[in-house]
Amino acid sequence: MTDFHGKTALVLGGSRGIGASIVRRLAADGAKVTFTYAGSREAAEQVAAETGSTAVRTDSADRDAVIARVRDSGPLDILVINSGIAIFGDALEQDADAIDRLFQINVQTPYHAAVEAARQMPDGGRIIVIGSVNGDRMPIPGMASYAVSKSALQGLARGLARDFGPRGITINVVQPGPIDTDANPQDGPMKDLMHSFMAIKRHGRPEEVAGMVAWLAGPEAGFVTGAMHTIDGAFGA
Template sequence: MMKLQGKRALVTGASRGIGAAIARRLAADGADVAITFERSAEQAEAVAAEIRALGRRALAIQADSADPAAVRAAVDQVAQSFGGLDILVNNAGIFRAGPLESLSLDDIDATLYVNVRAVVIASQAASQYLGEGGRIISIGSNLASRVPAPGASLYSMSKSALIGWTQGLARDLGSRGITVNLVHPGSTDTDMNPADGEFSAMQKGRMAIPRYGAAEDVAALVAFIAGPEGRSINGAGLTIDGGANA
C-alpha cells in the first residue's frame, strides 16, 4: 500500500546506514525523497538511484549539517524542486566520545552544531513549507535517557536536548496539524556500529532481546509515524532498542 503516495520528504545525512534505510522505505511507501550528504557523493547518488528505480523523484544534495546556511538551502531546494515539502526527517548526526578531559572545544561545537543546531534550523526552515498533515521526525538515541557506560556524556547530552525540542515544537506546530516526534534507536547494525564489531557483545548484554536491530527496523517505525496511521502520535519519543533501556 502506498501510504505516502504524493508526499515529499527530506532525510538528512542519508547516504548510508539508518538514513539511507529511511529514505528507501519512504520511497517504497510512495514518497518522493531528497537526501543530504556531507562527503559520500557516490553513496548518496546510489541511494537516489534506488529511489528513482521505484518510480519516485529523488535528489541528493551536498550539505554539511554543521553549516546553517547549507541546511536552510537544502530545505529550500527540496521544496522548490518537489513543489513543496511534507516530511522532514532529521537524521544527520555525529558521535564524539571519550573521557571528559579529552573532549576538545571542536568536539563540543561539532556535536552541538550537527546533533542539535542543525535539527533546529532544518525544522525552522521546513515549517515554512509544511501544511496540514506535515511531519517532523528526528532521530535521537536510547542514550538520551540512559547512559550505561562512561565516555558518552557529550553525545547523550546532545540527544537528550532533542526531547525538549520535540515536545516544545509539537506544541508550537500542533495548531497547524503538523506532528513532531523523536525516534530513539539503540544498537543498530550499520557500518558505524556493526553487529560483529569490537563492542557488540557488551551492547547485546544490555538488551532484553540480545540482538542488534536492523536499519530497516528504524525505517519502518519512521514510516509509520510519517503515514496516516501516525497522525495522533505527537510530541513523543519512541525507543526501538531491543529492550536495552527496559
C-alpha cells in the first residue's frame, strides 16, 4: 500500500466501476479524496459513506463546471480523470450531437481539468487519465468515435508532460482492456469475442486498475510521465 496521508485527491467520475475502485484505493491509502458523479447519486453516496470521501455532483460534459470544480478543490496532490462515455454503432448513422458530447467528456474535459489542476498543484503533483487499450487497437466495428477519443489522450499526456515537467508534475494515461464493471460485465454478451483476443482470458478487476493508478500517484513513479500504461491481459498485444 502507498502512504497518501496528507495528500489531497480529486477523482472525476468516481461513483461506479473503475472510478469507485480508485476512490476506495486512494482513501484506503490515506488520501483525502473528493470525487464527482453525474447521474449515480445513490451509488456515489454509498462510496462516500464507505470510504469517508466526499461526493460532489459535476457534469463532465460541462466544461465550465469541471474547471470550477477543479479550481475550487484547491491545490491538489493527485488528480485522476476517469469520467468517460462510449457510443456504439455505425458511424454513418450516429447522431452528431451525441458524438460531440462524447468528445467533450472524453477529450476536452481531461484537457481542461489537467490544465486547471496544474495552476495550483504543488511541485511533484500527479495527474492520471483513464484511457483505453482501444486508443491503441480497435478490432471491432462501431466504436470509431470512442477510439478517436482514447487515442487523443495519448497526445494530451505527451504534450502536457513537457509543459508540466519542469515542476516535477507527472501526467500519465492508464489504458485498461476489458474490465469487469456494470458497463462491461465479465459474463456479458461480448465476453467470448473479447477473451479471444487476450492472453489472459478473463476480464480484469477494477481494483487491479486502481492499483496501477496508486503506483503512478506514489513516490516511486516520480520519473514516469508522458507515458501509456496498458493493463489489458494482452488484448492489444
